[in-house]
Amino acid sequence: MAGGPKSPTSAHLIVLGNEKGGSGKSTTAVHLIVALLKAGYRVASVDTDSRQxxxxxxxxNRARFARERGILLEIPTHYVARLAAGQTVSGIEAQEFANYVDIIDRVESDFDYVVVDTPANDSYLMRLSHAMADTLITPINDSLVDLDLLGGVADGGDQPNPAGHYAELVAAARRQRQQVDGVLMDWIVVRNRLSMLSSRNQQTLLSALESLAAVHSFRLANGISERVVFRQFFASGLTALDTLDLATQGVEPTISHLAARHEIRDLVAMLGPPPAERVERATVLPAAVPQSRRQLASVGE
Ligand SMILES: Nc1ncnc2c1ncn2[C@@H]1O[C@H](COP(=O)(O)OP(=O)(O)O)[C@@H](O)[C@H]1O
Ligand SMILES: [Mg+2]
Structure with missing residues (x-):
């Protein structure tokens, strides 16, 4: 994939990225994977966070849970991009590059979507992933600290300071990608772990993000709420998209499960189309903003 022009039938590569740990990259990644599998797409996943x-x-966990319960759960074809060891930085990077490109080469023509999870630290594989992305999804926590990576806000005001470190990394990745094959990576920022209670602070952050979206050319998604269910799922590998009933999960589904499901679907609706429809991509991308999140905002946990 690196070097030559990207073939029009190659998979749509979605990268989850943010230089901040705990912002929800891995949780969002698995939810997107399952949502796309359930929609009937062929999905491969790549973990480049080789430490965590x-x-x-x-x-x-998901595969084991399905086996133990004797139920069918969608599982992606999964790869781990291994970290290399060696004497020199260039030698290590060459090995990591070869290993990563080998994975991408293997999946690119056989899958509709490839979902790549990245580590929070600025590493070679992390930058490489960003440069290869068709769509970059950046979950951020609703706090000034997270906002600062994108650009932050000036003291007390809602004027963005357009010099965030992560936003610069993304800009560099975009330039790199455009030089290779002219593709402008689509960048979606999604607020995660939103508090159900809307506050003045939340409003300030939202208007700052809207300004930053124009400065850095990203699209702002509706957001994902703070929900206990997102933390509970990990051990079983279940997601909010799965059929949650007594037989599968041991508990009845709650309003919170359904609301979480809608939030994920809203995010999926923002994604670019799979490769077969990619020709029209430029006109399709500004997808209609789904209404479901707004309807659910009053439902609560
Ligand atoms: N919307 C959410 N509501 C509640 N907990 C969440 C939510 N998103 C993520 N978490 C929890 O936060 C922690 C960090 O999430 P994770 O996806 O691992 O972040 P990252 O991959 O960015 O480090 C995990 O324990 C996860 O269960
Ligand atoms: Mg992670």
Missing amino acids: LSLTRYIE
Whole structure:
């Protein structure tokens, strides 16, 4: 994939990225994977966070849970991009590059979507993933600290300071990608762990993000709420998209499960189309903003 022009039939590569740990990359990744599998797409997943391997563990838990319960759960074809060891930085990077490109080469023509999870630290594989993305999804927590990576806000005001470190990394990745094959990576920022109670602080952050969206050319998704269910799912590998009933999960589904499901579907609706429809991509991308999240906002936990 690196070097030559991207073939029009190659998979749509979605990268989850943010230089901040705990912002919800791996949780969002597994939810997108399952949503796309349930929609009938062929999905491969790649874990480049080789130290934490959260996405890998989540998928392993899911496969084990399905086996133990004797139920059918969608499982992606999963790969781990291994970190290399060596004497020199260039030698290590060459090995990591070869290993990663080998994975991408293997999946690119056989899958509709490839979902790549990345580590929070600025590493070679993390930058490489960003440069290869067709769509970059950046979950951020609703706090000024997270906002600062994108650009932050000036003291007390809602004027963005357009110099966030992560936003610069994304801009560099976009330039790199455009030089290779002219593709402008689509960047979606999604607020995660939103508090159900809307506050003045939330409003300030939202208007700052809207300004930053124009400065850095990203699209702002509706957001995912803070929900206990997202934390509970990891051990079983289940997601909000799965059929949650007594037989599968041991408990009845709640309003919170359904609301979580709608939030994920809203995010999926923002994604670019799979490769077969890619020709019209430029006109399709600004997808209609789904209404379901707004309807559910009053439902609560
Ligand atoms: N919307 C959410 N509501 C509640 N907990 C969440 C939510 N999103 C993520 N979490 C929890 O936060 C922690 C970090 O999430 P994770 O997806 O591993 O972040 P990252 O991959 O960015 O480090 C996990 O324990 C996860 O269960
Ligand atoms: Mg993670």
